[in-house]
Amino acid sequence: xxxxxxxxxxxxxxxxxxxxxxxxxxxxxxxxxxxxxxxxxxxxxxxxxxxxxxxxxxxxxxxxxxxxxxxxxxxxxxxxxxxxxxxxxxxxxxxxxxxxxxxxxxxxxxxxxxxxxxxxxxxxxxxxxxxxxxxxxxxxxxxxxxxxxxxxxxxxxxxxxxxxxxxxxxxxxxxxxxxxxxxxxxxxxxxxxxxxxxxxxxxxxxxxxxxxxxxxxxxxxxxxxxxxxxxxxxxxxxxxxxxxxxxxxxxxxxxxxxxxxxxxxxxxxxxxxxxxxxxxxxxxxxxxxxxxxxxxxxxxxxxxxxxxxxxxxxxxxxxxxxxxxxxxxxxxxxxxxxxxxxxxxxxxxxxxxxxxxxxxxxxxxxxxxxxxxxxxxxxxxxxxxxxxxxxxxxxxxxxxxxxxxxxxxxxxxxxxxxxxxxxxxxxxxxxxxxxxxxxxxxxxxxxxxxxxxxxxxxxxxxxxxxxxxxxxxxxxxxxxxxxxxxxxxxxxxxxxxxxxxxxxxxxxxxxxxxxxxxxxxxxxxxxxxxxxxxxxxxxxxxxxxxxxxxxxxxxxxxxxxxxxxxxxxxxxxxxxxxxxxxxxxxxxxxxx
Amino acid sequence: xxxxxxxxxxxxxxxxxxxxxxxxxxxxxxxxxxxxxxxxxxxxxxxxxxxxxxxxxxxxxxxxxxxxxxxxxxxxxxxxxxxxxxxxxxxxxxxxxxxxxxxxxxxxxxxxxxxxxxxxxxxxxxxxxxxxxxxxxxxxxxxxxxxxxxxxxxxxxxxxxxxxxxxxxxxxxxxxxxxxxxxxxxxxxxxxxxxxxxxxxxxxxxxxxxxxxxx
Numbered sequence: 001x002x003x004x005x006x007x008x009x010x011x012x013x014x015x016x017x018x019x020x021x022x023x024x025x026x027x028x029x030x031x032x033x034x035x036x037x038x039x040x041x042x043x044x045x046x047x048x049x050x051x052x053x054x055x056x057x058x059x060x061x062x063x064x065x066x067x068x069x070x071x072x073x074x075x076x077x078x079x080x081x082x083x084x085x086x087x088x089x090x091x092x093x094x095x096x097x098x099x100x101x102x103x104x105x106x107x108x109x110x111x112x113x114x115x116x117x118x119x120x121x122x123x124x125x126x127x128x129x130x131x132x133x134x135x136x137x138x139x140x141x142x143x144x145x146x147x148x149x150x151x152x153x154x155x156x157x158x159x160x161x162x163x164x165x166x167x168x169x170x171x172x173x174x175x176x177x178x179x180x181x182x183x184x185x186x187x188x189x190x191x192x193x194x195x196x197x198x199x200x201x202x203x204x205x206x207x208x209x210x211x212x213x214x215x216x217x218x219x220x221x222x223x224x225x226x227x228x229x230x231x232x233x234x235x236x237x238x239x240x241x242x243x244x245x246x247x248x249x250x251x252x253x254x255x256x257x258x259x260x261x262x263x264x265x266x267x268x269x270x271x272x273x274x275x276x277x278x279x280x281x282x283x284x285x286x287x288x289x290x291x292x293x294x295x296x297x298x299x300x301x302x303x304x305x306x307x308x309x310x311x312x313x314x315x316x317x318x319x320x321x322x323x324x325x326x327x328x329x330x331x332x333x334x335x336x337x338x339x340x341x342x343x344x345x346x347x348x349x350x351x352x353x354x355x356x357x358x359x360x361x362x363x364x365x366x367x368x369x370x371x372x373x374x375x376x377x378x379x380x381x382x383x384x385x386x387x388x389x390x391x392x393x394x395x396x397x398x399x400x401x402x403x404x405x406x407x408x409x410x411x412x413x414x415x416x417x418x419x420x421x422x423x424x425x426x427x428x429x430x431x432x433x434x435x436x437x438x439x440x441x442x443x444x445x446x447x448x449x450x451x452x453x454x455x456x457x458x459x460x461x462x463x464x465x466x467x468x469x470x471x472x473x474x475x476x477x478x479x480x481x482x483x484x485x486x487x488x489x490x491x492x493x494x495x496x497x498x499x500x501x502x503x504x505x506x507x508x509x510x511x512x513x514x515x516x517x518x519x520x521x522x523x524x525x526x527x528x529x530x531x532x533x534x535x536x537x538x539x540x541x542x543x544x545x546x547x548x549x550x551x552x553x554x555x556x557x558x559x560x561x562x563x564x565x566x567x568x569x570x571x572x573x574x575x576x577x578x579x580x581x582x583x584x585x586x587x588x589x590x591x592x
Numbered sequence: 593x594x595x596x597x598x599x600x601x602x603x604x605x606x607x608x609x610x611x612x613x614x615x616x617x618x619x620x621x622x623x624x625x626x627x628x629x630x631x632x633x634x635x636x637x638x639x640x641x642x643x644x645x646x647x648x649x650x651x652x653x654x655x656x657x658x659x660x661x662x663x664x665x666x667x668x669x670x671x672x673x674x675x676x677x678x679x680x681x682x683x684x685x686x687x688x689x690x691x692x693x694x695x696x697x698x699x700x701x702x703x704x705x706x707x708x709x710x711x712x713x714x715x716x717x718x719x720x721x722x723x724x725x726x727x728x729x730x731x732x733x734x735x736x737x738x739x740x741x742x743x744x745x746x747x748x749x750x751x752x753x754x755x756x757x758x759x760x761x762x763x764x765x766x767x768x769x770x771x772x773x774x775x776x777x778x779x780x781x782x783x784x785x786x787x788x789x790x791x792x793x794x795x796x797x798x799x800x801x802x803x804x805x806x807x
Contacts, residue, residue: 122632196639204632230639234646241746242654250736253658271662271739276654283650 010119012552022132024124025552029131030110031445036135037102040093041431042515043142047090049512052505054078056498058487072150072171083486084153085172089145091156092180095288096187097138099430103295104229105134105194107437108222110445112198114543115216117207117560119553122200126193133190140183144176152177155484157281158184160254160274161261164246168262181244188237191229198226207542209562213319214581216541216566217312220319221298224326225291231330232287239280246272253277275340282333289426290329293393294322296433297364300386302566303436304368306539307383308375309577311567313367321360321367328357338409347406354404361397365390376570380537381455385436388463389429395467396425399474414484417477420470428466435459438522443536447549448529454521458514465511472500540580541566630780637784641791644754648795651750652802655743659806668740668807671727677720678800684713685793688762688786695774695782704769707782711762714755714789721752740807747799751792758792761785 013019023029053060058078065073072082109127113120121127144151149171154163158180167174202223206215242253250268254277257270305312312318334342334350368390377383399421402408412418435458442450476497481488488494535544542560543550560582568579659665691706725748728734728741735745765782768774774782 122629123636126636192643196636196643199639200632200635203635204629230643231646234643235650238647238650238654241750242651245735245742245746251742252664252736252739253654253742257664268736271658271664273658273661276657276661279657280650280654 010553010557022128024120024128026109026113026121026124026127027445027550027554029127030106030108032131033101033106033109033134036131036138037098037106037434038519040097040101040138044090044093044098045512045515047086047093049508050078051083051086051090052508054083054486055488056502056505058489069150078486080486081153081171082150084155084170084484085151085176087484088153088155088172088180089141089151092141092184094427095156095292096184097134097141099292099426100191100229100288101134102434103299103430103437104198104222104225104291105131107218107299107434107441108198108225108295109194111441111543112201112219112222113205114546114550114554115219115541116202116205116210117542117555117562118201118205119555121197122205123197127197130190130193130197133186133193137183137187137190140179140186144172144179144183147175147179149174149176152180154180157285158243158277159281160243160246160272160277161256161259161266164243164255164272164277165259165261165266165269166247168264168266178244178247181240181247185237185240185244188233188240191233192237195226195230195233198222199230202226207560207562210581213316214562214565216298217301217315217318217322218295218298220322221294224322225294228287228291228294228326228329232284232291235280236284239277239284242280243277275337278337278340279333282336283330285336286333287326287329289422290325292426292430293433294325296389296430296436297322297393299433299437299440300368300389301364301371302541303382303386303440304371304390305567305569306440306537307378307380307386308372309378309569310371310375311565311569313370313373314363315565315567317363318367321363324360325357328353328360332357335404335409338406339413344406351404351406355401358397358401361393365394365397380439381450381452381459382436382439382537384456384459384463385432385439388459389432389436391463392424392429392432392466395471396421396423396429400425411480412477414482415477416473416481416483419483420473420477423470423473424466428470435462435518440537441543442522442525443532444543444548444550446526446529447532447547448525449532449536450525450529451521454517458517458521461514461517462511465507465514468507469504469511472504476500538576538578540564540568540578542581545580545582633780633784637787641788644791644795647750648747648798651743651747655747655802655806658739658743662739664738665740666738668728668733668738668744668803669731670744670803670807671724673720673724673727674800674803677717677724678796680713680720681717681793681796684710684717685790686710687713688789692782692786695779700769700772700774703774704766707762707766707769710789711759711766714759714762718752718755718759721748724748744803744807747802751796751799754795755792758785758789761788 012025013023018024020028023032061076062073062078063076065078066076069078069082072079072085109121149167152158152163152172153170154173154177158177162169162173163177163181165173166177202215202219206212242251245251246253246255246269252269252272254274255266255269255272256274259266259269301312301318332350332354334346335354338347338350399417403412403418403421439450439455442448477483479494479497481494481497489498532548534546534548536548537544542562545560546555562581563585564579564581564583566581568581570577571579687706687710691703691710694700694702694706725745728744733741735742761781762785765778765785768778768781
């Protein structure tokens with residue numbers, strides 16, 4: 001139980017189960033999270049592909065649709081209900097099991113302890129439980145596809161009454177929706193465990209000299225993300241408990257009286273408030289956006305400095321901006337509810353607070369550009385994805401300013417404008433952060449280098465592809481194309497945008513195909529990539545002081561001591577153009 | 593090895609570290625090995641308490657909103673046994689603290705007695721809560737009867753769920769104590785479970801006020 005105070009190497013467990021499955025090692029757990037996310041992202045992407053296919057071919061008869069979904073796609077034609085269930089599961093899997101899981105639990109688990117000079121997370125057993133609980137949540141979520149009625153169709157936001165009134169509201173609203181809520185509740189538990197570990201590790205396990213203001217910005221974003229997760233998922237858990245009680249115990253937290261669904265009066269519920277769910281959900285839901293994007297910001301900051309060979313511009317400003325974004329993130333949930341008939345004064349308050357987030361966001365963007373300015377930029381694949389992140393963050397952020405205005409949001413809210421906005425800023429930007437992290441840290445994680453040529457082809461196709469998919473969505477949204485509809489081929493005023501939809505679908509095909517290049521590169525490099533040196537990028541943080549891949553206890557029993565900040569590049573008068581965090585303080589050379 | 597900046601003994605055993613500013617966790621080398629240290633355990637506890645507080649804050653705000661929004665709120669009759677339960681829970685907390693004092697004074701046997709008393713009282717509280725639920729059930733008050741009763745059941749069940757976790761911790765310490773295995777590492781477990789238990793105490797008092805004022 002108690003940790004030894006002296007420096008000695010710890011040995012890895014030798015049994016298969018302890019080493020690879022129920023491992024307590026944060027590095028193994030990080031990789032487990034990564035592959036859980038990789039599976040989930042392909043599942044979620046397949047669902048979106050089906051949706052994009054259906055949107056431009058609503059009449060198509062596909063024989064294997066009928067085999068997969070004998071009732072929901074009888075005769076091979078996708079029903080609107082099936083479309084909605086694909087949409088629900090796409091959003092849910094992507095938000096929870098990809099965007100929440102990989103940047104934080106995957107990379108964070110692997111690199112937070114190493115970057116702060118710790119041997120492991122503070123609570124390794126809790127860490128293992130957190131992963132396997134997440135895994136269980138994923139199993140429960142995916143099982144919703146296979147129960148009677150299929151997957152739920154209330155969207156990833158699960159608004160009642162649709163999500164609360166049971167089977168009568170749609171085929172997936174029976175068992176499928178119940179499993180959805182159970183899965184999310186389990187996921188909340190897993191995220192809370194993870195958050196406790198991340199916070200305790202960052203606060204208490206930093207090595208000698210690793211002051212808070214010497215932590216790499218990645219660690220700062222993981223810390224703030226953990227705090228957001230802690231406060232946000234606790235509220236979602238409470239909301240989920242209430243929602244499931246409405247479904248199975250006959251309570252009326254969210255279900256109002258006088259509901260009339262599918263030609264039937266719902267008599268056993270009264271007095272509940274669907275808006276109450278929206279408040280609770282978005283109190284979690286808006287911080288969730290930052291849970292998805294903050295780690296990407298950290299990775300981007302880290303990489304821009306490394307590959308521009310310059311100190312990050314305004315390190316402290318970056319830290320305070322992350323803290324400000326995290327704090328303000330809890331005050332703006334109402335901007336998701338401008339449509340709900342809220343008091344205009346409340347809407348104005350939420351709107352002003354939302355605009356305030358533009359300030360720290362702009363600080364980050366200017367500082368990224370300031371970091372690049374005049375730098376000797378090394379265009380590695382990792383760097384290009386980090387630059388892509390900046391691009392997507394700006395593009396997606398700008399449309400957010402429009403949506404933050406209540407008057408404009410009333411028009412845009414249920415259109416593709418919103419779909420384009422949140423995919424750019426929350427979806428694709430975060431995914432670019434993950435790609436950047438993958439290409440940057442792969443040598444450390446697997447001891448081999450990834451192929452740069454394949455990486456760049458993958459980058460260009462993906463970058464052009466996602467802009468091709470999501471930029472036109474803003475345009476069709478302005479035209480008034482509603483979202484969540486499975487078929488608008490017979491809508492007169494939308495006839496003109498059908499070719500635009502076809503273009504987006506083609507772009508989606510190209511983008512998805514490009515991801516195969518990534519997967520091939522990933523798995524080929526794990527087995528056959530050239531051996532990675534200790535510090536292939538000439539970077540300064542602690543993970544680049546230890547072998548690739550690192551030994552079981554990271555620092556082989558020695559306790560590193562940190563003397564420098566994390567971004568000491570192009571230091572005048574230094575032989576190499578950088579100073580490692582563990583390098584001896586200038587100018588006295590270490591003896592020996 | 594020859595790689596730039598690799599971790600060598602020179603860099604580790606080099607000159608002493610620069611002076612370190614104080615404040616909230618300043619990287620002063622508290623990290624002394626794999627796994628949890630006492631300090632990290634306490635941080636983890638405070639963070640856990642923050643999460644639990646958020647869960648109850650969410651329930652409370654839902655209750656306040658639900659009560660204010662509709663006209664179907666009818667106060668739930670509270671079983672009087674709740675007051676007895678409150679006393680039992682407070683006593684169990686007091687017993688745990690007596691145990692901790694005994695341990696500080698080096699009186700291990702007294703520790704065992706007090707800690708066991710606290711644990712038993714904890715179970716008694718849970719039993720009392722079960723009686724309260726049964727009494728409500730016999731009176732025909734179920735979770736779906738009224739929003740007020742819905743919240744009563746949700747909040748008490750959520751509290752009981754936390755309590756079960758707390759009881760596991762108390763029981764663990766008790767078993768270790770009775771087997772005379774209270775090393776220094778177990779002191780952390782003692783302090784953590786006692787603080788968690790006091791938190792559940794405070795939480796219950798808050799819930800009582802909530803039930804009698806707004807329930």
